[in-house]
Amino acid sequence: MSDAAEHSAEAFFREQRAAFEHTLATAGAETALLQAWDSFEGNVAIQCEGQPPVDCAKGCASCCTLRVTALAPEVFVLADYLRATAPALQRHGIDLIAAVREADAATRGLDETARVAARRRCAFVVQGVCLIHRARPLSCRGHASHDRRACADAAAGRVDEVPFSGPHRLVRMLLQAALQAALRQRGLAWGAYELNHALVLALDRLDAQDAWKQGQDPLAEAAVDLEHREAMAASFDEVRH
Template sequence: MAARSRSKTGKAKRSLRRPARNPILSPTSPEAQREALADRLAQETAAAFQAVLHPQDGPADHPVKGLHDAVREAYDVCTAMLDELQLDPPLACKRGCIHCCYNQVALTEPEALFLGLHLLGTRSPERLRELADKAQALADRLKGKSWQEIGMLRHELPCLFLEDGGCSIYPARPLACRGWNSVDEKMCLLSNLSGDALTPIENHPIVREIADGIQSGLLRGSSELGLEAGYLLMARATALLLTGDPEQGVMDTTAEWLDGKPFFGRKARW
């Protein structure tokens, strides 16, 4: 990965600092190996993201398509790595299991914009307007609540995209969903039935850290290009994207973010 990137003014920008390693961990410990893997994935994802959006031979011809392709590539890397894992015990996650869909997940700007483009390609204008109202209603319910408070309400708040007993945006689901995993479905069910978001759920750290590393790379790549980089609840991001004319809103927001303007930071009614 290049140590520096160029801003629109042509001035060199320093790369984000790597996360500090835990000096207590042995270099050969499972924790240290996972940390090293996540850091490598973050670097490689950031480099790939920047290469697509700001190719060395000049500005991208179709920056919106470039963004879509860059995030798609990051998701494909995540899927390929998770498919190669041989986990013991195996994951309990399977089609039709929706216990973890009672969570309000956070996603990054590139993921949110990729989701918006996916929605444009899979939903009619009428369905987009219905989704906009649904997203705003959920965002209103979450207004003013901390992450902990939202977590304790998780059993009351199904995901915005949980439809007909399944994920309606599965190909475009964010990395937080891709890394969420469990080896015991009963633990997930108990968490929802008890209303206690702190119910222990046994999982595989490697799955989560692969997804986290790639997500960190999207943030790092965005920041090093001078673009707004942060997290927002998916319901709020969707409400922002679909404000006004949903189709125009998605395209305008994507183009403006790629031009260095804020997406999550712009003023909007919650």
């Protein structure tokens, strides 16, 4: 990355962190998350100008065997979404809450490599369609490919490289880091969690979100980034000063 690009990325991070800190203080974590999703869509559209089009589309779920990580606000929003949509989906014979519990039992503790090797489809993909698409985490939003055939070949183990969209990945990374820095500044648990296990923890404990808002970490058992948090915190402080 050039010096100009690095400066631009840092400026974007600073701007987004300040916006998230303001929203967390005035409107809460759910609103800050919606703000992050909106910012992602708008900035990806700008950054992708002149780039090859992404080849992702409804019905293409080749990448949905990867391990997904999420921040606490994403976990709690998705847990609420699962509870709210459960009655309607159950009328069609679909039980996503049971599916995520089953997936957690099968994948808990697996690292990224083992998760890919297992080739287990995401619990939320039914007949090739993501049923949580509107509430999917930033890590999913930032994973886009220019060639769906290459994705299918990679999922089948035939190739190792997939032409992922750089702008999607970069904007996701910067927004996620900015939101994490803002959560940390507010004294909230700000790490990344394995999605399936974190969701089970949130669904099993009805006061989990309230406990998190009080500075506890009810999702700690699902943490996947403990060895990186000290370095991340130091980088957040360095950029701030």
